[in-house]
Amino acid sequence: MVLNLKHLYDIVGEEIPFDYVIPSDLLGSPSGRRFPDGAGVKGRAYNRAGVVFLDTDTAFVLETECDRCLKTFTKEFSFASQRILVRSLNGEDSDDYIVTENDVLDLDDAVISEILLQIPAKMLCSDDCRGLCPHCGADLNLGSCGCGGEEQ
Numbered sequence: 418m419v420l421n422l423k424h425l426y427d428i429v430g431e432e433i434p435f436d437y438v439i440p441s442d443l444l445g446s447p448s449g450r451r452f453p454d455g456a457g458v459k460g461r462a463y464n465r466a467g468v469v470f471l472d473t474d475t476a477f478v479l480e481t482e483c484d485r486c487l488k489t490f491t492k493e494f495s496f497a498s499q500r501i502l503v504r505s506l507n508g509e510d511s512d513d514y515i516v517t518e519n520d521v522l523d524l525d526d527a528v529i530s531e532i533l534l535q536i537p538a539k540m541l542c543s544d545d546c547r548g549l550c551p552h553c554g555a556d557l558n559l560g561s562c563g564c565g566g567e568e569q
């Protein structure tokens with residue numbers, strides 16, 4: 418979704434609400450993680466006293482293989498963010514600012530870059546996942562494999 422910001426920058430009190438879904442194929446599969454339902458994005462861009470804010474609430478389900486036992490599972494994520502939209506920066510250098518070109522904002526890009534920061538490097542199906550036996554490959558969550566690998 419692309420937002421046209423011309424009125425937003427020029428008119429105090431102006432507001433653009435949005436509530437939509439970024440489709441799975443736009444999100445891709447970073448690090449092998451997948452977004453079966455895409456990502457829901459709700460929020461608004463608004464001009465308050467001449468400063469343009471972008472508020473978003475983002476929610477998505479991540480599907481992945483457990484990094485320890487390889488079982489496929491899903492986990493829900495949601496987060497809120499507020500950033501400031503500017504036509505140009507005057508020395509400010511911060512992740513809180515988004516510089517827009519030609520008074521348009523690619524909202525998908527802005528949200529996706531934040532989603533990628535939310536994805537943990539390591540994902541386990543449960544905190545106490547016992548993983549796979551390094552010797553026979555059995556799923557130790559299902560019980561001891563009995564292969565005797567540990568004694569060798």
Ligand SMILES: [Zn+2]
Nearest residue numbers: 483486542546
């Ligand atoms: Zn696991």
Ligand SMILES: [Zn+2]
Nearest residue numbers: 550553562564
């Ligand atoms: Zn084993």
